[in-house]
Amino acid sequence: MGVEQELSLHDLKEAARRYLPKMVFDYIEGGAEDETCLRRNRAAWDGLQLLPRTLRDVSQVDVSVELFGRTYAAPFGISPMGMTGICRRDADLLMAKAAHEAGLPFLLAGASNGSIERVAEVAPSAWYQLYVPKDSAIRKDMIRRAAEAGLETLVVTIDVPIYSKRERDIKNGWVRPYKPTLAAKLEALRHPAWLLAYLRNGIPYLENWQQYAPDGANPIEVASFYATQSFAIQTWDVLAEIREQWRGNLLLKGVLHPEDAAHSVEAGADGIIVSNHGGRQFDRAPSPVTMFPQVHAAVAGRIPVMVDSGIMRGSDIVAARCMGASFAFLGRPALYAVAAYGSAGVERLIAILQQEMKLALATMGCPNVRDCGPEYLAPSAGEQSGRKFAPPRA
Numbered sequence: 225m226g227v228e229q230e231l232s233l234h235d236l237k238e239a240a241r242r243y244l245p246k247m248v249f250d251y252i253e254g255g256a257e258d259e260t261c262l263r264r265n266r267a268a269w270d271g272l273q274l275l276p277r278t279l280r281d282v283s284q285v286d287v288s289v290e291l292f293g294r295t296y297a298a299p300f301g302i303s304p305m306g307m308t309g310i311c312r313r314d315a316d317l318l319m320a321k322a323a324h325e326a327g328l329p330f331l332l333a334g335a336s337n338g339s340i341e342r343v344a345e346v347a348p349s350a351w352y353q354l355y356v357p358k359d360s361a362i363r364k365d366m367i368r369r370a371a372e373a374g375l376e377t378l379v380v381t382i383d384v385p386i387y388s389k390r391e392r393d394i395k396n397g398w399v400r401p402y403k404p405t406l407a408a409k410l411e412a413l414r415h416p417a418w419l420l421a422y423l424r425n426g427i428p429y430l431e432n433w434q435q436y437a438p439d440g441a442n443p444i445e446v447a448s449f450y451a452t453q454s455f456a457i458q459t460w461d462v463l464a465e466i467r468e469q470w471r472g473n474l475l476l477k478g479v480l481h482p483e484d485a486a487h488s489v490e491a492g493a494d495g496i497i498v499s500n501h502g503g504r505q506f507d508r509a510p511s512p513v514t515m516f517p518q519v520h521a522a523v524a525g526r527i528p529v530m531v532d533s534g535i536m537r538g539s540d541i542v543a544a545r546c547m548g549a550s551f552a553f554l555g556r557p558a559l560y561a562v563a564a565y566g567s568a569g570v571e572r573l574i575a576i577l578q579q580e581m582k583l584a585l586a587t588m589g590c591p592n593v594r595d596c597g598p599e600y601l602a603p604s605a606g607e608q609s610g611r612k613f614a615p616p617r618a
């Protein structure tokens with residue numbers, strides 16, 4: 225089956241399931257503990273209904289938006305994801321280039337395989353996500369490198385104070401010191417195209433970390449060094465130091481509580497991403513969709529509020545805009561796309577999402593995505609019955 229035959233992000237996910245060994249697919253797909261949060265994320269988007277208006281001219285539909293003084297082709301981008309090179313060689317670069325050429329942001333992960341410098345070369349519009357290292361000298365150097373590479377937006381992920389418990393990975397032996405089980409290795413034999421590429425290319429380096437690891441460290445040793453630096457104690461004080469150093473746009477990723485959202489503004493953030501890390505970190509976390517109205521209200525229009533976790537359709541992105549999100553991001557679907565088809569997969573993913581957004585907007589009678597607002601959200605069952613929801617407790 226060719227990439228053009230893939231109709232939806234679900235199809236791209238199935239293509240990745242065929243291409244990748246189960247242990248790698250599980251690494252991408254898995255969530256924390258019982259994966260309740262993972263399911264909750266998707267259910268929350270499914271629960272948002274869009275209320276169409278009729279008899280309007282929708283012959284032209286515009287999905288472009290402005291953010292931080294730039295025009296983007298559509299209000300979506302690719303969430304940061306670590307260790308993508310295990311899916312396909314140079315996956316970071318392939319995703320970054322495809323997103324850049326389509327006029328969309330790609331977020332390079334703190335635990336990326338591609339280096340800041342290599343990614344900035346193919347995608348100068350990329351954003352860089354920082355996992356704060358324990359050693360503040362490394363942190364400062366990484367921020368310096370991002371600025372010197374010309375990147376304009378730094379995203380600090382704040383929802384990983386500690387490693388989570390992802391049981392798929394533990395069962396597959398996909399945790400340090402990486403000893404895949406015999407069953408996992410035998411299963412990999414059923415994915416010869418991936419296996420051949422892996423044997424040819426070997427384990428990818430965490431390139432951003434290579435220069436801080438001991439001289440001559442191999443990829444596993446660099447990963448071990450990275451692990452010794454993860455995760456630093458992160459507080460608002462550390463954020464203040466980062467704000468002091470970084471002159472560009474500073475975003476916080478992983479905000480769920482309205483008070484943290486308000487505090488982010490006071491701490492000098494230029495934007496926040498409402499996220500539960502795609503259900504990978506805390507199985508009891510609420511979905512970003514559930515928290516979004518209160519977070520958005522707490523920010524009160526002072527900075528852009530963005531969202532990720534569970535997005536699979538262009539209409540999800542339209543619904544996000546109707547809630548008040550400036551931008552939406554997708555993680556897993558982009559990795560599935562690049563794993564299965566390389567850059568052609570990412571291009572296909574972008575085309576599918578743009579087409580689905582246009583379909584939704586035209587059917588809603590809202591020809592410009594900039595005009596999306598709460599008036600297009602159908603009342604929830606709770607509102608219909610006149611029930612008011614209490615604000616969260618402090």
Ligand SMILES: Cc1cc2nc3c(=O)[nH]c(=O)nc-3n(C[C@H](O)[C@H](O)[C@H](O)COP(=O)(O)O)c2cc1C
Pocket residue numbers: 251252253265303304305306307333334335336353381477499500501502503504532533534535553554555556557559
């Ligand atoms: C394989 C994988 C690796 C990830 N690595 C990172 C990371 O290094 N930094 C980070 O901030 N988020 C990371 N995330 C979380 C994503 O940035 C994003 O929040 C999440 O995937 C969004 O949910 P979705 O996958 O349902 O779209 C990772 C997610 C996946 C699937």
